[in-house]
Amino acid sequence: MGRRTHRKSKNKLFNRMWRSSLSLFKAILGILKGFSQRAVVEILFEICIFVQPLVYVYLFTSWGIPLSVAWIVAIIATIASSIILLTIVGSVINKLHESSESTKLKAEVWLARWIAEVLANRSASEWTEYQDWLHDILLKRRQLIDARHPRWRVSLITYWRLSVFCLVVAASKIKQVTFSLLKLR
Numbered sequence: 001m002g003r004r005t006h007r008k009s010k011n012k013l014f015n016r017m018w019r020s021s022l023s024l025f026k027a028i029l030g031i032l033k034g035f036s037q038r039a040v041v042e043i044l045f046e047i048c049i050f051v052q053p054l055v056y057v058y059l060f061t062s063w064g065i066p067l068s069v070a071w072i073v074a075i076i077a078t079i080a081s082s083i084i085l086l087t088i089v090g091s092v093i094n095k096l097h098e099s100s101e102s103t104k105l106k107a108e109v110w111l112a113r114w115i116a117e118v119l120a121n122r123s124a125s126e127w128t129e130y131q132d133w134l135h136d137i138l139l140k141r142r143q144l145i146d147a148r149h150p151r152w153r154v155s156l157i158t159y160w161r162l163s164v165f166c167l168v169v170a171a172s173k174i175k176q177v178t179f180s181l182l183k184l185r
Contacts, residue, residue: 053078079167083159086111087152108158112138115162119169130169137161 056074061067086107116134120127137158144154 049078049082052081079163083156083163086159087155106155108141108155108162109138111159111162115166130165133165137165 053071053074056077057067057070060070060073065073112134116127116131119130119134140161141154141158144157145151
């Protein structure tokens, strides 16, 4: 009788270990599934941002366009394709998570909020300098929506304006750094 009790306790222990291992395995699979969905979007974005300009430059230079002009056109084409990719991904995300219009943020509003957080965390002077411009972009977005423009057009225009905003801010920062480096000489 002692052996049978010992065997039952081993079986119970084995079953508990099996269930906990299975639970752990399912949790890991769930994490990997969520990671793979985010990884696909991240890989598409990185291809769009880093690989695409190189392909464009190679293509344009093979057509006989000078290298400096090819780089400018490649950067513009990359920005345009990034805007289109963000519009498509944003609309897919919005359709998947669209439960109530007032509580969910649209992708372009989320991007504008993220840009605002980055600027606000840098310094207060930078934030006050660009806050009005970012507010105007979102105000124009609201006006387009109220005027019943197609949603895809509103997203495309908003992404374009946010991209120009980021380019101008980046250009001004590069200019400031360049002038500060020239003053150090």
